[in-house]
Amino acid sequence: MTKKRERLQVIHDILKAIQEKNGRIKPTHILYKSNLSHQMLDEYLKELIAGKFILEKTVDGNKTYELTQKGFDYIDQYKLITNFVDSFGLN
Numbered sequence: 001m002t003k004k005r006e007r008l009q010v011i012h013d014i015l016k017a018i019q020e021k022n023g024r025i026k027p028t029h030i031l032y033k034s035n036l037s038h039q040m041l042d043e044y045l046k047e048l049i050a051g052k053f054i055l056e057k058t059v060d061g062n063k064t065y066e067l068t069q070k071g072f073d074y075i076d077q078y079k080l081i082t083n084f085v086d087s088f089g090l091n
Contacts, residue, residue, distance in 0.1 A: 010034065012078045014044055015053060015071050023067045024057075030065065 005013070017033035018025045031041050045065065048054045053071040057064050085091050 008078065010036070010044060011048065011053075012075065014041075014048065015067060015075050018054065018065055018067050018071070019075060024064050026062065026064055 013034045014030055014036075017030050020033070021029065027041070027045070030045075031038065034041065034044075036044065045054070045056070048071070049056055051070070052068055053074060055066045055068055057066060082091075
């Protein structure tokens with residue numbers, strides 16, 4: 001049985017998916033890479049937009065999402081925290 005991901009890890013997975021596509025990605029690609037249902041993805045995207053982690057852009061009727069500096073900072077800080085936890089065997 002697999003362990004349920006925590007909220008902070010899900011946010012990291014979404015932001016990391018955007019980062020891996022050069023900081024700009026379509027919502028369908030986020031859906032596949034973050035392994036979320038459509039409903040859950042919508043909730044997280046709304047939260048990340050409100051928190052200014054990502055920007056939603058519409059060009060020629062197509063939505064894309066971009067990381068803000070705050071989003072890049074979250075990824076960096078998340079990595080520091082997970083490395084710290086792992087180094088003490090607390091994972």
